[in-house]
Amino acid sequence: MLRIENIHKTFFPDTANEKKALRGVNLSLEAGDFCTVIGSNGAGKSTLLNAVAGAFPIDKGSISIDGVDVTSMPEHKRAAFIGRVFQDPMKGTAAGMMIEENLAVADRRGRRLTLRWSEQKDRSEYFRELLRGLGLGLEDRMTAHVGLLSGGQRQALTLLMATLVRPKLLLLDEHTAALDPKTAEKVLEITDRIVREQTLTTLMITHNMRDALRFGNRLVMMHDGRPILDVRGEEKAKLTAVDLLNFFEKAGDGVSDKMLLSK
Numbered sequence: 001m002l003r004i005e006n007i008h009k010t011f012f013p014d015t016a017n018e019k020k021a022l023r024g025v026n027l028s029l030e031a032g033d034f035c036t037v038i039g040s041n042g043a044g045k046s047t048l049l050n051a052v053a054g055a056f057p058i059d060k061g062s063i064s065i066d067g068v069d070v071t072s073m074p075e076h077k078r079a080a081f082i083g084r085v086f087q088d089p090m091k092g093t094a095a096g097m098m099i100e101e102n103l104a105v106a107d108r109r110g111r112r113l114t115l116r117w118s119e120q121k122d123r124s125e126y127f128r129e130l131l132r133g134l135g136l137g138l139e140d141r142m143t144a145h146v147g148l149l150s151g152g153q154r155q156a157l158t159l160l161m162a163t164l165v166r167p168k169l170l171l172l173d174e175h176t177a178a179l180d181p182k183t184a185e186k187v188l189e190i191t192d193r194i195v196r197e198q199t200l201t202t203l204m205i206t207h208n209m210r211d212a213l214r215f216g217n218r219l220v221m222m223h224d225g226r227p228i229l230d231v232r233g234e235e236k237a238k239l240t241a242v243d244l245l246n247f248f249e250k251a252g253d254g255v256s257d258k259m260l261l262s263k
């Protein structure tokens with residue numbers, strides 16, 4: 001489903017600030033793979049997701065999604081089949097619009113259609129059901145402006161919007177890092193349910209080793225611009241936090257406080 005071949009990205013090349021963020025990344029995801037991505041600060045995790053989303057051109061290598069080479073496809077075109085949720089709850093939803101309006105916009109992604117009034121009513125009921133499924137009481141606040149919601153409610157809504165039209169690929173960039181632990185847990189539960197129900201091919205960056213271990217069927221550890229560990233299935237299920245710490249140590253990487261302190 002996702003094939004990343006030997007991609008490189010250097011920021012500010014040939015200057016004093018040169019930073020080789022990606023140094024020959026190879027990674028292939030099968031359809032339905034839920035892959036968690038972990039790594040220390042500056043390892044290249046966000047750059048990898050941004051490269052896949054097309055946020056900037058890569059220097060070398062290729063990226064294909066569902067058999068289509070997207071290496072030179074602009075970000076807005078890839079957005080038609082990539083769902084994204086960022087760390088910042090302010091991104092991904094329009095604060096000045098109602099919950100229902102936000103969902104209606106997401107519902108039109110990649111499609112050019114105008115719904116008849118009766119169809120709009122059906123969609124509205126469908127949105128209400130989806131919101132009910134979140135278990136956050138948003139189904140009774142369909143006309144509330146999104147700017148009034150809490151960070152966790154916004155992230156849950158963003159998730160719903162990112163997956164309303166089934167994406168070929170879902171990219172989650174530390175999407176619960178800005179939330180308090182209880183809310184983060186709720187949003188992760190919702191994430192896991194949506195990903196499983198729709199068998200979405202997913203890349204989820206997390207700084208939380210426990211979350212990286214308990215979610216998904218794949219785990220990739222990034223270090224210094226490339227993956228240094230890629231485990232799946234049974235092997236991943238057996239992996240422990242101690243194993244991960246050992247890998248970090250072997251790579252000569254200090255484990256960030258963020259990783260150690262997250263519960």
Ligand SMILES: Nc1ncnc2c1ncn2[C@@H]1O[C@H](COP(=O)(O)OP(=O)(O)OP(=O)(O)O)[C@@H](O)[C@H]1O
Pocket residue numbers: 011012019020021039040041042043044045046047048207
């Ligand atoms: N747009 C950019 N311009 C310049 N340098 C960048 C840019 N984006 C990332 N970098 C640099 O590339 C390196 C990799 O950054 P990246 O954000 O991908 O790391 P990360 O693994 O996501 O780290 P963190 O866990 O701290 O978010 C870092 O040294 C970073 O400063």
